[in-house]
Amino acid sequence: MDRTIARKSVLVLGHIAFVVLFILAWENAFLRTSFGDTAFQVFKWVNNPDWTVEAHRYSAILPQATVKFLRLFNAPLPVLLLIASVAHVLVAYAVFLVCLLWLNAPRSAMAAALAAVLCTRLTFYGPVLEANYLLCYPFLFFGLLERGGKTNTGIQGWIALFCAAACTLLVHPLGWLILLFGVVYLWSLGQLQRKVAVVVCAGLFIAAGTVRLVFPPTVYEQAQYAQLENSFASLGLGTKWASWDFLFGHTFTLTTNYLPALVVFAIVVAMLVLRKNWKSAIVLIAGVLGFLLLALVTFRSGDTAIMMDRAFLPVATLIALPAVFLLWDLRGHRAGMGILLIALVLFVKLRDISFASRPAQEQYSRTEKLLEDMRARSVIKAELSIGELERRSIDVNWPIPYTALLISSMKGPVNSMTVRIDQDSLGLTEETAGPVVGLELEQATSVLDTCYFRLPQTPYIQFPIVSHVP
Numbered sequence: 376m377d378r379t380i381a382r383k384s385v386l387v388l389g390h391i392a393f394v395v396l397f398i399l400a401w402e403n404a405f406l407r408t409s410f411g412d413t414a415f416q417v418f419k420w421v422n423n424p425d426w427t428v429e430a431h432r433y434s435a436i437l438p439q440a441t442v443k444f445l446r447l448f449n450a451p452l453p454v455l456l457l458i459a460s461v462a463h464v465l466v467a468y469a470v471f472l473v474c475l476l477w478l479n480a481p482r483s484a485m486a487a488a489l490a491a492v493l494c495t496r497l498t499f500y501g502p503v504l505e506a507n508y509l510l511c512y513p514f515l516f517f518g519l520l521e522r523g524g525k526t527n528t529g530i531q532g533w534i535a536l537f538c539a540a541a542c543t544l545l546v547h548p549l550g551w552l553i554l555l556f557g558v559v560y561l562w563s564l565g566q567l568q569r570k571v572a573v574v575v576c577a578g579l580f581i582a583a584g585t586v587r588l589v590f591p592p593t594v595y596e597q598a599q600y601a602q603l604e605n606s607f608a609s610l611g612l613g614t615k616w617a618s619w620d621f622l623f624g625h626t627f628t629l630t631t632n633y634l635p636a637l638v639v640f641a642i643v644v645a646m647l648v649l650r651k652n653w654k655s656a657i658v659l660i661a662g663v664l665g666f667l668l669l670a671l672v673t674f675r676s677g678d679t680a681i682m683m684d685r686a687f688l689p690v691a692t693l694i695a696l697p698a699v700f701l702l703w704d705l706r707g708h709r710a711g712m713g714i715l716l717i718a719l720v721l722f723v724k725l726r727d728i729s730f731a732s733r734p735a736q737e738q739y740s741r742t743e744k745l746l747e748d749m750r751a752r753s754v755i756k757a758e759l760s761i762g763e764l765e766r767r768s769i770d771v772n773w774p775i776p777y778t779a780l781l782i783s784s785m786k787g788p789v790n791s792m793t794v795r796i797d798q799d800s801l802g803l804t805e806e807t808a809g810p811v812v813g814l815e816l817e818q819a820t821s822v823l824d825t826c827y828f829r830l831p832q833t834p835y836i837q838f839p840i841v842s843h844v845p
Contacts, residue, residue, distance in 0.1 A: 381710040382703065386481060388718055389488030393468040395725050396491060397461055399499070399732075404460035405453075405785070406500055406735040409742075411681065413503045414777040417459050421446065422824045431590035432505050434512065434542040438462035452827050453785050463502040467491050467511040473518070480518035486692075486699040487514040489717065492724040493639070493691035496625075496632045496731045497684040504681070508546040509553055509689040515539040517557045517696060520567060520575070540579065544586050549669075551583035553692055556662040560697060563655040617677030618670065622687060632727060633687065635720045640694050642716070643701055659697050666690055679772075739782070741769050746783050746792055749838060755831055757838035760797045771796065780828060788829040795835060 400407060408417045419427045420442040428436065441462045442455050450458075467487065474484035490510045498504055516539040523532050543550035555576060562572035626633040640663060647656040670686040677683065702713045745767060749757050764771050776793045783792040823830060 378706055378710065381705070381714060382481065384714055385485055385699075385702065385717060386475065388714070388721060389471060389475075389485045392488045392492060392721050392725065393464065393471060396464045396499075396728075397468070399725075399729055400461045400464045400502075401457065403500070403732050403735070404457040405782070406732060406739055407460045407502050408456040409778050409781045410735065410738065411501050411772065411774055413501055414781055415774045416503045417442070417456065418777045418781060420459065421452065421455050421827055424824075429503075430505070432546050434545045435503070435505060435508055437466050438502070449826055452781075455827075456781070456785070460502065463507065466508075470511040470514055474514055478515075478518040478522050480521040482699050482703050483514045483518035483521050483696075485702075486517070486695040487511055489699060489720070490514070490691040490695035492721060492728065493636050493695055494633060494688050495691070495724065496630070496727050497681045498688050499728045499731065500735045501681050501685070504685050504688075505547045506685045506688045509543070509550060509692055512539075512542040512546055513550070513553045513557060513692055514696075515542060516554055517561070520558065520561055536575065537578075537582075540582060544582055545590075547689075548587075548592065549689065551579050551586075552666065553689055555579050556658075556666075556693055557696055560655065560658050560662070561700075563658045564652075564700060566700075616671065616675050618672075618674040618683065618686070621674075621677070621680075621683045622667070622671065625684075630727070632684075635723055636691060636694055639698050639716070639720060643694070643698050646701055647697075655697070659693075663690060663693050666693060737768075738770060741767055742778060742782055745769065745794070746779060749792055749794075750790075752838070752840055754836050754838055754840070755792050756833060756835045757792075757794045758797050758835040759794055759838055763839065764796070780830075784828050788825060788827055791823075791828045791830050793830060794838070797837070 407413065416427065416429060416439075420439045426436070426443070427439065438459055441458050445455055445458055471484045471487045474480045474487060487510070495510070498507060501507075516536065519532070519536050519539055540554060543554055558567065558572055558575050558579070561567045562569065567575075622633065624630075626637060640659075644656055644659060647653075647659065667687070667690060670690075674683060674686045678686075698717075702710070702717065705713050745759075749755070761771050764775075769775075776795050780791060780793045783790050
């Protein structure tokens with residue numbers, strides 16, 4: 376196969392992947408924006424006039440900007456939820472197009488397309504999770520290195536690198552590790568001069584330290600660091616590693632979510648070894664296994680399924696970059712086989728993402744049924760026990776007040792309803808429950824934008840209502 380034709384074919388696959396992701400984001404917009412952390416953040420984007428930046432993630436603000444813009448024209452709530460969903464895909468696609476058309480870095484562009492799906496499944500239905508941005512922002516940085524790594528980049532080049540690195544460093548605390556891996560790997564391939572690689576790596580260390588000092592870790596991040604420290608201190612002896620069970624289960628037994636990534640990783644390593652490119656093979660193996668070990672240790676005690684999925688998600692970037700750079704150099708029938716493999720991986724993973732909507736759709740339907748039952752009893756603000764939620768097979772999670780409010784308000788603010796979890800069923804007092812397990816709307820905002828949400832100033836009613844027999 377002609378190399379030019381092969382490369383163009385691969386890029387067409389990249390475009391197709393993003394088009395399919397856009398369609399899935401459109402079709403599942405309400406599922407993607409009404410549950411978990413996303414529901415809480417999207418609610419604030421819609422309701423609050425000021426801007427919301429969670430945990431210093433300043434470069435994750437673009438989807439919020441689209442919602443804020445349409446909010447100026449009083450766009451209906453379903454439209455705002457729709458744009459909030461597709462905007463996340465459009466950000467990744469924009470990175471693909473910038474690398475391809477502006478930076479003239481087609482390998483980084485295609486790697487962004489492959490990374491977008493390679494380890495993605497449940498995280499597609501939690502678009503505000505910051506790890507999703509590690510599948511796109513780093514490729515702006517890699518694209519700049521791909522374009523000018525062997526030449527003197529000049530002042531403008533260094534400024535562009537700084538801005539591209541800032542996008543990643545300000546979106547995830549481990550972003551600098553992803554960038555560092557890319558620099559070292561591109562150097563191992565001969566894409567970067569040694570002096571350039573050393574300077575860039577030193578700059579990344581300084582930038583990461585500066586970000587840490589200027590923006591201290593959040594409470595959640597501190598808890599993860601403590602977990603990491605405890606895990607290394609005890610070496611995990613005598614304990615069960617829930618993180619390993621999750622990784623193994625979703626590679627071989629429960630699902631095959633990570634199996635395509637494993638296959639691509641094994642093939643790339645094997646090809647590098649056959650080419651006797653030992654340096655690149657060692658960097659790839661060390662980078663992937665090192666990141667996996669970090670995730671396994673940090674989440675040793677386990678977490679919710681989507682948060683566990685998020686922990687391993689950035690590995691897709693570590694595998695996609697070497698895979699596409701290798702594919703770009705293949706010729707003849709090997710290039711054709713490589714294209715077929717990429718096409719198969721994209722098809723399988725996009726299918727995985729599509730099928731992963733089923734549990735979310737079931738939760739959405741059950742929540743709608745709960746709201747219908749509340750409306751039938753003229754209950755606007757309900758308090759439910761954990762037992763009642765479990766009886767209805769509704770996941771017990773802290774953002775449920777926002778899930779209920781968003782779903783009910785899509786038919787107009789006059790239909791707004793909300794629920795909260797009965798703290799008595801948690802066995803906690805009001806003082807010890809905190810703002811997570813018993814979160815109410817009133818704890819996040821004192822004023823509702825009546826253009827989208829309207830709730831009466833009445834107390835919550837225990838639901839279901841029990842009839843008292845005299």
